[in-house]
Amino acid sequence: MPTPIGHIASGLLLFAAGSRSWRKQAGVLLALFFFALLPDIDLAFGLLLAGNANAFHHQATHSIFFVVAAGWIGGQLLGQKGRHAPLLITAGLIHLALDLLAKDTSAPYGAPVLWPFWNGYIIAPVRVFSDVQRSGDAASFLPSLFNRHNLQTIGIEMAVFGLLWGLWSAWSYSRRGYERKASS
Numbered sequence: 077m078p079t080p081i082g083h084i085a086s087g088l089l090l091f092a093a094g095s096r097s098w099r100k101q102a103g104v105l106l107a108l109f110f111f112a113l114l115p116d117i118d119l120a121f122g123l124l125l126a127g128n129a130n131a132f133h134h135q136a137t138h139s140i141f142f143v144v145a146a147g148w149i150g151g152q153l154l155g156q157k158g159r160h161a162p163l164l165i166t167a168g169l170i171h172l173a174l175d176l177l178a179k180d181t182s183a184p185y186g187a188p189v190l191w192p193f194w195n196g197y198i199i200a201p202v203r204v205f206s207d208v209q210r211s212g213d214a215a216s217f218l219p220s221l222f223n224r225h226n227l228q229t230i231g232i233e234m235a236v237f238g239l240l241w242g243l244w245s246a247w248s249y250s251r252r253g254y255e256r257k258a259s260s
């Protein structure tokens with residue numbers, strides 16, 4: 077799985093790609109962060125209910141069914157007749173895609189993205205992101221996150237999202253230039 081920082085970066089990129097105003101749509105941005113991270117709420121369930129972060133990780137919350145349902149409900153709660161639901165659903169789907177593109181060292185590999193229709197696990201044939209080394213145990217979970225390996229994982233995420241950000245910026249800059257030319 078990518079780190080929470082990688083998932084938040086994906087939400088930020090999704091927000092920026094819509095040419096949205098930071099000031100006017102701060103609520104949408106916060107909702108995007110929430111839905112970009114939401115599938116990993118299973119770590120919190122594990123810590124709280126079983127004393128082990130891994131107890132329910134990469135199960136139901138890592139399915140298309142869950143992210144579509146949660147994003148749809150989130151869109152209704154955000155108002156404007158659910159106008160932002162597709163955006164929140166996209167944030168959740170990107171979370172699943174990032175997880176499938178990440179290194180997974182313990183079976184079953186990947187996530188049950190087609191649950192509840194099919195319980196099998198799926199992982200991408202190519203690996204882009206690294207994994208997060210952490211202890212499942214509730215007492216040592218937080219301190220175990222701070223290590224050199226996870227810093228490298230964040231570095232890969234920043235490089236990938238920095239590249240995507242750069243490509244998007246270059247594309248939107250050239251598009252604005254083209255529009256200026258067309259209107260003059």
Ligand SMILES: [Zn+2]
Binds near residue numbers: 077115116138175
């Ligand atoms: Zn995840």
